[in-house]
Structure formats: structure tokens, C-alpha cells
Amino acid sequence: MNKQERFFALKISSIMATRMFGLFMIFPVFSVYASEYESTTPYLIGLAIGIYGLTQALLQIPFGYLSDQYGRKPMLIVGLVIFFIG
Structure with missing residues (x-):
């Protein structure tokens, strides 16, 4: 890989890492709010x-x-x- 390709790969990797970090920060919050609904179980x-x-x-x-x-x-x-x- 040349310098431009490495820089592009770094940018894409950073974007994906930020996306996944944000997504996994939200998942626990979803489960807390979902448990407030009636007739929900941890399985659902x-x-x-x-x-x-x-x-x-x-x-x-x-x-x-x-x-x-x-x-x-x-x-x-x-x-x-x-x-x-x-």
C-alpha cells in the first residue's frame, strides 16, 4: 500500500471504529428503556x-x-x- 492508500484505510477504519463505539454505547441504554415496557422479558x-x-x-x-x-x-x-x- 502506498501512502495515500494507507491514509484512506486509516480514515475508513476510524469512521467504522467511531460508528461501532457509538453503537455499543447505546445498546445498554436501549435495554434499560426497553425494560420499562409492559410484558417484556430479558429474552425479548x-x-x-x-x-x-x-x-x-x-x-x-x-x-x-x-x-x-x-x-x-x-x-x-x-x-x-x-x-x-x-
Whole structure:
């Protein structure tokens, strides 16, 4: 890797690290607020939080492949539509 590629990789890594740090800071707060709802169990709270990570893990590689085939912008729009529906 040349200097420009290393700098780009560092920027992308920093963005992803910040995203994951923020996400994992919010998860405990979600569970506290979710426990205030009636008829919730720790199992359901964990399931609701875990589904996010599971779907992200399962769809990340297929969406990467599709974004190579159809372009980044159309796949971002599809991802946002799925996000809003969820």
C-alpha cells in the first residue's frame, strides 16, 4: 500500500471504529428503556437488540457484492428503504 492508500484505510477504519463505539454505547441504554415496557422479558429485549447485529452480519457481504454490480448509490438507497421499513 502506498501512502495515500494507507491514509484512506486509516480514515475508513476510524469512521467504522467511531460508528461501532457509538453503537455499543447505546445498546445498554436501549435495554434499560426497553425494560420499562409492559410484558417484556430479558429474552425479548436481547432478541430485539440481537436481530440488528444478525441482519447486519448476514446482509453485509451480499450487499457489498450487489454494490459492486449495480453501484454504491442504488444499493445505499435500497438499504435505507429497508432500514425505514424496519
